[in-house]
Amino acid sequence: MNTAQRLGYDKDEKLLIVNADDFGLCRSVNETVTDLLTEGAIGSATIMMVCPWSSGAAAMLKKVCPDADVGVHWTLTSEWKGYKWGPLCRTRSVSSLAGPDGWFPETSGEAERKADPDEVRQELIAQTEAALKAGIRLSHADSHMGSLYGFHTGNDLLQVAFDVCVVFGLPFRLPRKLMPVGGRRIPNEIMDRAKIRVRQAEDRGIVLPDYVTGPDYDLNEGDTYEAAKAEGMALLRGLLPGVTEWIAHPSRETEELKAFHGQPAKREMEADFWRDGDVRHVLADEGIRLIGWRDLQRLQASLV
Structure with a gap:
């Protein structure tokens, strides 16, 4: 039984959650995500509570769309050279999560190698509680840059994430079935470990999407909006029955974003994509129904 069926839909229904990652990153992202x-x-967004602009994001939500479907974007990395952030936890030492400068490491691989699981647990709790204290009614959780998944070293932190999901009643971004995108091959060891983790999550009552997809994060030299749009529409036409989460990174391309971000133009293309009339026609033609993470959270609550 796929997640769509568990939600009460037919097994052949295609349900799509479009989630904007990195809410709270900067003002440009906040304004665009709130507008969308x-x-x-x-359908939803996930907020980075470690970023200086997270309070601005929470204030925008409260003013404009207080009932929006927003989750917590658990963050253990700080990837840009000119814009940094570090752990929120103040109740105990989380020294394994930060370098001597106090910032998170730049890469997921470094985070995987150094992170102490107990310190990760405390940091995930701190980020979650910060969102709740800011007045956000959280609907789900996911992982910034995939730093909880163990892609680089095999040292995943998913069982720690599951512990926190159970405490706060949050479904989680872990696809029940891995789906290669763009011709990539998924190594067998990752496939095997993912199956084990999916089973462990579901045994604990955590609701998961069937698939996770989205366009390439980077913009290749010479790429245009039309090329990005064609890539996105091909992904939509290839959706399988069940619940798919689409990872989006929308923003306006502003001087603020250009000051630190390596691919600002791609973020604006992603914002334009979800406003494009041709994209709406593809959704209709393919019979794709848009839902939110709150639907999965209600299912999870019913299992308790």
Whole structure:
């Protein structure tokens, strides 16, 4: 039984959650994500509570769309050279999560190698509680840069994430079935470990999407909006029955974003994509139904 069926839909229904990652990153992202949520162009977002602009994001939500579907974007990395952030936990030492400068490491691989699981647990709790204290009614959780998944070293931190999901009643971004995108091959060891982790999550009552997808994060030299749009529409036409989460990174391309971000133009393309009339026609033609993470959270609550 796929997650769509568990939600009460037919097994052949294609349900799509469009989630905007990195809410709270900067003002440009905050304004764009809030606009897309209020327009109904996307279904949900996840907030980075470690970023200086997270309080601005929470204030925008409260003012414009207080009932928006927003989760916590658990963050253990700080990837840009000119813009940094570090752990929120203040109740105990989390020294394994930060370098001597106090910032998170730049890469997921470094985070995997150094992170102490107990310190990760305390940091995930701190980020979650910060979102709740900011007045956000959290609907789910996911992992910034995939730092909880163990892609680089095999040292995943998913069982720690599951512990926190259970405490706060949050479904989690872990696809029940891995789906290669863009011709990539998924190594067998990752496939095997993912199956084990999916079973462990579901045994604990955590609701998961069937699939996770999205466009390439980077923009290749010479790429245009039309090329990015064609890539996205091909992904939509290839969706399988069940619940798919689409990972989006929308923003306006502003001087603020350009000051630190390596791919600002791609973020604006992603915002334009979900407002594009041709994309809406593809959704209709393919019979794709847009839902939110709150639907999965209600299912999870019913299992308790």
